[in-house]
Amino acid sequence: MSAAASAPGEAAAAHAARLKRVNDAIALRQPDHVPVIYHTQFWHARMAGMNYRRAMYDYQALMDTCRDVLLDLQPDMYASPMRPALGPTLDAVGYKQLEWPGHGTSDDAMFQYLDREYMKADEYKEFLFDPSGFFLSKYLPRIGTAFEGLENLPSIPNLYYGRMFGVLSKFADPKVVAALDALRKAGEESARLGACMGAFADEMDKLGFPQSQGVACSSPYDYFGDQFRGSKGILLDMYRRKDELLAALEKAAVFITQHTVASALNHPCKMIFIPIHWAMDSFMSLAQFKTFFWPPFRKVLLGLIEAGLTPVAFWESTCTTRLEVIADIPRGKAIYWFEGTDMLRAKEVLGDVACIRGNVPASMLNTGRPEEVDAYCRMLIEKVGKGGGFILDGACGIPDEARPENVKAMFASVRKYAA
Amino acid sequence: MKEQEQQLIDALAEMREDEALALAKTMLDRGDNPVRVLELCREAMDIVGKRFEKQEYFLPELVLAGEMLETIGALAKPLIVQSAGGEAKKLGRVLVGTVHGDLHDIGKNIVTFMLDINGYEVRDIGIDVPVKKFLDEIREFKPAVVALSGFLTLAFDSMKETVQAIEKEGLREGMKIMIGGGQVDDAVRSYTGADAYGSNAVAAVTLCRQWIPAAA
Numbered sequence: 155m156s157a158a159a160s161a162p163g164e165a166a167a168a169h170a171a172r173l174k175r176v177n178d179a180i181a182l183r184q185p186d187h188v189p190v191i192y193h194t195q196f197w198h199a200r201m202a203g204m205n206y207r208r209a210m211y212d213y214q215a216l217m218d219t220c221r222d223v224l225l226d227l228q229p230d231m232y233a234s235p236m237r238p239a240l241g242p243t244l245d246a247v248g249y250k251q252l253e254w255p256g257h258g259t260s261d262d263a264m265f266q267y268l269d270r271e272y273m274k275a276d277e278y279k280e281f282l283f284d285p286s287g288f289f290l291s292k293y294l295p296r297i298g299t300a301f302e303g304l305e306n307l308p309s310i311p312n313l314y315y316g317r318m319f320g321v322l323s324k325f326a327d328p329k330v331v332a333a334l335d336a337l338r339k340a341g342e343e344s345a346r347l348g349a350c351m352g353a354f355a356d357e358m359d360k361l362g363f364p365q366s367q368g369v370a371c372s373s374p375y376d377y378f379g380d381q382f383r384g385s386k387g388i389l390l391d392m393y394r395r396k397d398e399l400l401a402a403l404e405k406a407a408v409f410i411t412q413h414t415v416a417s418a419l420n421h422p423c424k425m426i427f428i429p430i431h432w433a434m435d436s437f438m439s440l441a442q443f444k445t446f447f448w449p450p451f452r453k454v455l456l457g458l459i460e461a462g463l464t465p466v467a468f469w470e471s472t473c474t475t476r477l478e479v480i481a482d483i484p485r486g487k488a489i490y491w492f493e494g495t496d497m498l499r500a501k502e503v504l505g506d507v508a509c510i511r512g513n514v515p516a517s518m519l520n521t522g523r524p525e526e527v528d529a530y531c532r533m534l535i536e537k538v539g540k541g542g543g544f545i546l547d548g549a550c551g552i553p554d555e556a557r558p559e560n561v562k563a564m565f566a567s568v569r570k571y572a573a
Numbered sequence: 574m575k576e577q578e579q580q581l582i583d584a585l586a587e588m589r590e591d592e593a594l595a596l597a598k599t600m601l602d603r604g605d606n607p608v609r610v611l612e613l614c615r616e617a618m619d620i621v622g623k624r625f626e627k628q629e630y631f632l633p634e635l636v637l638a639g640e641m642l643e644t645i646g647a648l649a650k651p652l653i654v655q656s657a658g659g660e661a662k663k664l665g666r667v668l669v670g671t672v673h674g675d676l677h678d679i680g681k682n683i684v685t686f687m688l689d690i691n692g693y694e695v696r697d698i699g700i701d702v703p704v705k706k707f708l709d710e711i712r713e714f715k716p717a718v719v720a721l722s723g724f725l726t727l728a729f730d731s732m733k734e735t736v737q738a739i740e741k742e743g744l745r746e747g748m749k750i751m752i753g754g755g756q757v758d759d760a761v762r763s764y765t766g767a768d769a770y771g772s773n774a775v776a777a778v779t780l781c782r783q784w785i786p787a788a789a
Contacts, residue, residue, distance in 0.1 A: 253676065264727060266676045385679055389636040393588055436773055438631045471755075494756075516726045517760035549756065553726035 168362035172230040176364075176545065180464055180509045181486045184542035188535045190568045191366045191511070192229035193551035195264065197561070198222065199235075200554045205262050207255035210241035213350045220354075224363050227565040231366035232358065233427070233551070236351040238370075243347055246340035248299025251381075264554065272296050273382040275391065278398035281382075282405060286310060293382070300340050303333030355422065367466060368421035371414040374406040374450035376431050392438075392446060399446070407450035411457035418463050425464045425489070428454075434471035440479070448479055459487045466511075469495060470550070477503040486543075493549040501538045510538055511545040514564055519548055519556035524563035531567035539573030578613055585617030586624075588637055593617075597645045607649035614642055618690040625687065626775045632683065639686055663694035665785035668716035670702040671754075672731035677724035680754045680774075684720060687774040693781055704738045711744050717785050719748060720777060721767065724755035732765040740766070749784045753777060 171186075178185040198219040199209035209216050213236065220235035239247075244254055244265075251272070254265035273281065273293060281288045287309060294301035306329045308321035324330060355365055372380070378399070379388035391399040414426055432438070433447055458465045465488045469476070472494040480490070481504055491511035492500055500510050513534070518526055531546060538544045546568055552561055577596060584593035600610055621638045624630040667688050671681050678700050685697045696714050698706060711719065719739070721732045732752050739745050752762060753771040762770040771777045 259674075263674050264725065266725075268676070269679070386636055389633045390640065392633045393590065393637050436631065438633060439629075442631065442633065515758065515760070516756040517729070517758045517764070520726055520729055521760050521764040550726075555726055555730065 162360065165360060165362035169359060169364060172362065173364050175230050176366075179543055179545050180489060182506065182509065182541075182543040184573065188539045188544055188546050188568045188571075188573055189230035190546040190565055191231045191233070192224060192227055192565075193233040193366060193547060194554065195551070196235075196554050197552045197556060201558060205255070206259075206264055207241070207261035210244075210255055210265065213240065213347065216240075217350065217354045221357070221361075224358065225361070227561070229363065229565060230545075231364050233366050234351055234355065236347060236354060238347075239344075240347060243340060243343050246300065246336070246343045248336075249297065250299070251297050267380070269380075269385050271384040271387045273387075275383075275387060275395065278395060278402060282398065282401055284311075285405065285409070300336035301333060303327070303329030303331075306330050365423040365425075367425045367427035368423035369414060369417040370427040370429070371410050371454070373428060373430055373433070373447065373454065373467075374403040374410060375433075375447045376429075377406050377410060378402055379432050388432075392442065403446065403450040407453040407457075411454050414454075414458060415461040415463065418458075418461070424462065425466050426458055427466050427468065429468045429470065430473075431470055433469055433473050433476060435473060435475045436471070440475055443476055444479060448476075452482065455483055455488060459484055464488060466491060469493065472496075474499055480504075481507045483507065489545065491545075491547065497534060497538050501540075501544075505541070505543060509543045509545060511547050513547070513549040515549050516553045516556075519560045519564070520553055522557075522560060524559045527560045527563040528567055528570075531564055532571045535567060535571040535573055542573070544573065578609075581610075581613050582617045582620070585614060585638065585641055586620040588634055590637060590641055593641055594644055598648060601648055601652060607652040610645065610649050614645055615690070618642060622687060622690045622778075626778075632679075635683060635686055664692040665718070665781070666694045666696070666714060666716040667718045667720055667781060668696050668698065668707075668710055668714055669720040669722065670698040670707060670710075671700040671722045671724075672728050672735055673701055673703050674731050675723045675725050675728045676700050677722070677754065680724065681720075681722040683774045684722065684753065684771075684777045687778050688720075688781060691778050691781075693785070704735050707735050708738060708742055708744065711739065711748070717748060718781055719750045721750065721752045721765075722754045723752070723757065726756060728754065728757075729761050729764060732761070732767065736766045749780075751777060751780050 172189070175185040175187070175189040179189050196206065196209045199216055201223065202219040204215060204219065216235050224232055241254060244252060244257070251268055252265050253259045253268060255261045255263060259266065277288070277292065290307055291305045295305050306324060306327045308324045312321055379385060383391060388399070418424060418426060433443065438446070455465050455467070467488065468491040470493050473492065474496045477500055485507055488508045489511050490504060490508040492513050497510065497513055504510060514527060514530055518530060534544070534546060546564070548564070577600065581593060581596045581600070584596060597610055601607060618638060621630060621634060625635060669681055669685050671678055681697065685695050688695045696710065696716070698710050707719070721735055723732055736750055739750065750767045751769045751771055752765060752767040753776070757770050759770060769780050771780055
């Protein structure tokens with residue numbers, strides 16, 4: 155364990171220095187050195203020899219392993235190990251969109267999302283007319299057993315004057331009562347997780363480590379593709395139901411922004427993590443990207459920025475052909491984290507627009523040698539970090555299987571090389 | 574070629590789904606040879622594949638093309654009189670699957686589709702495929718190429734394990750192994766011991782063309 159667990163004054167100074175370093179990078183100023191962020195799924199737990207089942211169910215053990223890693227690596231920021239949903243919450247909701255250890259995957263396998271159709275093609279009209287009604291009556295019972303029964307609730311706009319009294323008995327429907335009871339239990343578990351999250355954040359603050367993300371959200375296209383229509387569904391909708399899809403994306407942009415801004419009010423960290431799955435060069439043409447993906451997503455980005463939040467858009471895979479398009483946002487207000495995108499080209503196009511983050515390849519961290527990692531980080535720091543506006547990270551954070559000596563080489567590099 | 578036949582090819586290749594399906598239905602209803610209708614579909618898919626290779630078409634077009642093909646196939650196949658000419662000769666066998674621990678299938682499906690429309694006999698054995706299943710399928714199907722797919726970083730180890738098992742069982746002789754998906758690159762290829770990696774479905778087709786002589 156390193157010297158970071160030191161006097162409170164020193165930790166507070168380290169906290170302030172780290173925050174300033176990252177804020178300088180976001181504002182496209184040159185920090186004292188390139189900041190580096192610790193973001194992973196469960197690398198700390200795996201390094202401690204924990205299997206995925208324990209990592210997803212034992213909050214305290216998970217936090218303990220993360221604390222040890224932070225003290226060792228000394229990152230400028232970290233993403234909380236406490237995800238919004240871990241095993242107990244998933245159990246309580248009876249969540250159907252993921253498989254996780256003990257629920258479809260083995261104790262030694264990561265949780266995974268199930269790409270399926272959660273909204274049928276002919277349900278666009280219903281969604282567009284009344285999203286909340288659609289959620290209660292169709293969507294929620296499809297994604298979690300705890301929600302089953304909510305379809306028996308009365309239609310909410312029907313709750314007025316005499317009509318309201320006429321349908322009030324539906325709140326006593328046994329299925330509704332059972333659903334609300336199951337959701338109460340899920341809510342209590344979620345509150346327990348939230349309390350752990352808050353306590354861990356406070357503890358890390360005291361040790362000098364700020365968080366790298368508060369709440370998360372999705373781009374409208376990802377939201378609709380991942381959570382509603384499934385990959386095949388949304389790809390077909392681009393031809394078969396173009397107008398309905400565009401209307402749904404437009405609508406989603408508004409409420410994604412509203413909900414994210416409202417949730418962020420209660421979170422000390424104002425950086426909003428936005429993982430992006432469907433923007434990559436190989437998935438859709440540039441013309442389709444400009445039609446379906448970018449306009450509603452840009453609306454979300456502008457809405458978040460206007461509310462004083464910092465979007466952290468994680469552009470998965472390779473998005474090199476999108477760079478000129480996504481440069482159309484206010485200067486110095488967002489982080490663009492790239493996985494496989496050409497970083498030098500990104501610097502060229504976005505150097506005056508957004509802070510660039512990334513991108514030590516997963517293959518190098520998992521299978522390479524520390525010297526290779528060191529050389530790659532040096533290249534990034536010297537070339538992409540030149541003039542400021544760069545944060546070092548893995549291409550997709552630290553993969554759970556990364557070799558510890560490679561991770562150490564990555565974190566050490568920011569203190570060895572100057573931009 | 575009759576004017577309507579060309580129209581069917583164009584409608585399919587240009588993603589005019591309603592027109593393509595209506596034309597195919599008209600042709601089949603009036604008694605055109607269903608094998609001929611499927612040949613026209615194959616010609617259209619050839620154009621789709623070439624446009625995908627040239628990056629004029631992307632996933633929405635491949636998925637829609639696949640859907641149109643499936644719908645017309647379902648209409649035409651029951652009408653085919655046995656031994657009416659048979660299927661076109663396939664170029665070689667490719668076994669495709671997502672390695673164990675990984676449930677992702679988009680990349681694998683696109684590779685399967687592209688290999689299929691390029692004339693290969695493809696057997697897709699799904700996602701989260703245990704090593705033993707790969708071994709059993711290799712023994713039974715006798716592919717010229719095995720394609721291992723994986724999106725998550727945990728797939729690196731699953732791929733390595735699968736490649737090693739294939740080798741240990743003495744099944745690698747005369748067969749090539751390619752890997753692809755997500756974050757797979759040459760470092761992962763070297764780690765897993767595969768013969769090559771592909772960063773997209775076009776690369777998968779190119780590798781098969783190199784490995785399986787067209788005249789075979």
